[in-house]
Amino acid sequence: MSHAAGHTLPAGEHTVTGISHNRLMMWTFLASDCMFFGSLIWVYFAYRGRYFEGPYPHEVLDIPYTSVSAAVLLLSSFSIVMALTALEHADMRGFRGWLLGTILLGALFLGGQYYEFITFYHEGLTLTSNLFGTTFFVLTGFHGTHVFIGIVWLLVQWLLSFVGKLTPAHVERFFVTTLYWHFVDIVWIIIFMLVYLMPY
Amino acid sequence: MAEAAIRLEQAGYRRSALVEWLTTVDHKKIGILYYWTAIVYLLLAGFLALLMRIQLAQPNMHFLGPKTYNEVMTMHGTMMIFAVAMPLNAAFFNIAVPLMIGARDVAFPRLNAFSYWSFLFGSLLMWSSFLFGHAPDAGWFGYANLSSSRLYSAGPGLDFWDLGLQVLGISSIAGALNFFVTIVNMRAPGMSLMRMPVFVWMVLITAILILLAFPSLTVGLFMIMFDRYFNTNFFNPLHGGDPVIWQHLFWIFGHPEVYILVLPPMGIISEVLPTFSRKPLFGAPFVIFAGIAIAFLSFFVWAHHMFTVGLGPVPNALFAASTMLIGIPTGVKVFNWLATMWGGSLDFKTAMKFASAAVWMLMIGGITGVMHATVPLDYQQQDSYFIVAHFHYVIFGVIVMGLLAGTYYWFPKMYGRLLDERLGSWHFWLTFIGTNLTFFPMHFVGLDGMPRRYFTYAAETGWGSWNLVITIGAFILGLSQTLLLVNVVKTLRQPAAASADPWDGRTLEWTIPSPPPAYNFAVIPTVRGRDAYWIEKYGDGHHTPAATDTMQRREVHQPRHDNPGHSLLPPGVHLPKPSWWPLIVSAGLTAMAAGMIMHGTETLGPLGFPIVGLGVFVVFFGLLGWHFEPAIEHEEAHVSQ
Secondary structure, eight states, X not given: OOTTTOOOOOTTOOOSSSXXXXXXXXXXXXXXXXXXXXXXXXXXXXXXXXXSSSOOHHHHOOHHHHHHHHHHHHHHHHHHHHHHHHHHTTOHHHHHHHHHHHHHXXXXXXXXXXXXXXXXXXXXXXXXXSHHHHHHHHHHHHHHHHHHHHHHHHHHHHHHTTTTSSOGGGHXXXXXXXXXXXXXXXXXXXXXXXXIISOO | OTTTOOOGGGGTOOOOHHHHXXXXXXXXXXXXXXXXXXXXXXXXXXXXXXXXXXXXXXXXXXXXXXXXXXXXXXXXXXXXXXXXXXHHHHHHHHHHHHHHTTOSSOSOHHHHHHHHHHHHHHHHHHHGGGXXXXXXXXXXXXXXXXXXXXXXXOSSHHHHHHHHHHHHHHHHHHHHHHHHHHHHHOOOTTOOGGGSOHHHHHHHHHHHHHHHHHHHHHHHHHHHHHHHHHOOOTTOGGGTOOHHHHHHXXXXXXXXXXXXXXXXXXXXXXXXXXXXXXSOOTTHHHHHHHHHHHHHHGGGOGGGGOGGGOOOHHHHHHHHHHHHHHHHHHHHHHHHHHHHHTTSOOOOOHHHHHHHHHHHHXXXXXXXXXXXXXXXXXXXXXXXXXXXXXXXXIIIIIIIXXXXXXXXXXXXXXXXXXXXXXXXXXXXXXXXXXXHHHHHHHHHHXXXXXBTTOSOOOGGGOOHHHHHHHHHHHHHHHHHTHHHHHHHHHHHTSOOOOOSOTTOOSSGGGGSOSSOOTTSOSSOOOXXXXXXXXXXXXXXXXSOOOOSTTSSHHHHTXXXXXXXXXXXXXXXXXXXXXXXXXXXHHHHHHHHHHHHHHHTSSSSHHHHHHHHHHHHHHHHHHHHHHHHSOSBXXXXXXXXX
């Protein structure tokens, strides 16, 4: 039973498309969020290279370091799929384990971002130092906020699973969370490529 | 049926009227809340307009003074767009869309309540700026860096504007998500997309526009917030910042916003004209695809607001061309409306008067729109009263008149009573005369060079006489709106005697009683074509009329309930449960915005972040409570007596 094809509607819900209300709303919200990050990335590019003073991107960005943290976030997309599969098979132990792993990977990424921000700060790059600092911190900061909200959401569901409020009957609800989580991962891949990997 | 159903109040669901309104998740009640809040704001923001008109009635007046004038002008524009036109649209989304698609409620009833409360609190937050003596004063599009620098706009006025708009934006996005899912997922059996009423189509398109256009404004407002609070350099040219970036972000939102405002009233016009012409909408698929084309093109025209910025001849030419393209689908709509009326047996009820006048106003506002799509002409007209005339013809002439048509048309569905036609006729004619007397002479003074936003002008300009005419027109326009209130009060004092189908309507909302019971449809109807009810009543050449009960005819004969919320529930119908959480989460969200505003002030600064924290706390636990609360009435409430 593939979760992508199986449109399991919550009990009592009938929809024209066969897609649950929650799932359709999440897809629609993510379309809107694409425009949000699209605007932020566009602003980053509009100001790219218009940095009157340093520190400049190539002086501070540590590509190997951020590659590792990007890999950590990518791995969390794998672990959340494993959590979803476990939930579909009513394997609550597996579900909790993979979900906790996802939460820890997300937290590791956020911790890494925090450490990165602190390092940049000590190297003189702040929110106000130059336009690179301004656009960099706001863009990656909003992404970090998305990751943080995702972690809180996953943590709540992890806790709910212990009191019987998140059961295999709620697989559709959890699926919607995974959509959000994958989206946040994809946005990071784009930011990582455009901000870190593109030669400055 | 009677023995299977139970009375909700016997199951412990009796609530005081106030609590009922505060916790309601019924789309019909939320629609009424939206409607009256927006009408009150219409009168308030209209009052601000009259203040401006007194100031401008003659040259060198000292009625308002420049500072107050800027505040009054900014609040008039901002509130009319975000707190009047959009919520009035949302009111009719709520009042009509679920009924027109044969649904019992929207997809997310509590999210719907959240949209309303965030709109109410966000707009109250902005209005409250007057109480603190610092209303926003940078115009409704708040150009950076006037708006982004505390050097140029000291005091919390622009903070009220920035954060208030963020709350209103969240409200709009939540509403758009809700209605998108509702329309896509909850249509009655048989209602394919092309059988949807045109109003529902326009709401669907509007929802998509809101979802794709608002994030750009959100990002821009965040940038202004960062510049104002954390000394970033987004719009500070000294550090390479570029104020034109704000203009791009704002108008990438701002032009689709025009269609967010106008498409739903165009939908209302597309419902009212066929009903009172007793003909189907001419070329309905063309009207629908024209709406889609307008929405698509609206994302590629934003720089026509920026022709004089100096983007260069190539961008200006491209944006001029794309702007003129929008004239084509708009023209398609106008011709289809005219062809709908052509040869119809026209019945000029008040709704019809407003709708057909709106078509005419759209022609005037549309033609001037094509005029300033031409770059050299726009160089002359930019920031003159000609522009003010143009967009007021669209915003008042089409949008408000369309919404007034909707008011007279759907009032029986809101209150079970028909508004008085005689008073309605007076209301229409005075509004029509007032509109044209106010906004048409603005073309003349605009072409004569009178700039917009200036708080006064010299006597030698010779603009005084036309401005006096405009002011007289504005007072006729403003005062005539009280006729609507008089009409409503008079009508509500009469018994609710409207029939289910007073206009001989075409769509599903007319199959159920006026006002509808809480559950809307006892039996979900099956739809056999566009103009679903009309086909059942009269056939359409392919289908024969239904002999008896296929649509909801028996519903029409159901006993009338004075309080629809406490009516008998048909078996198997589950109503959404009233909830406090939407109100609480909205309050938390608004507390976050209010805390940020306080943080920017000298006296209340230290309180700011604690209140933001409190807001985050309330939102988080509010969402938890929301999550734990069952969304529909408990099963035990349905146990038969």
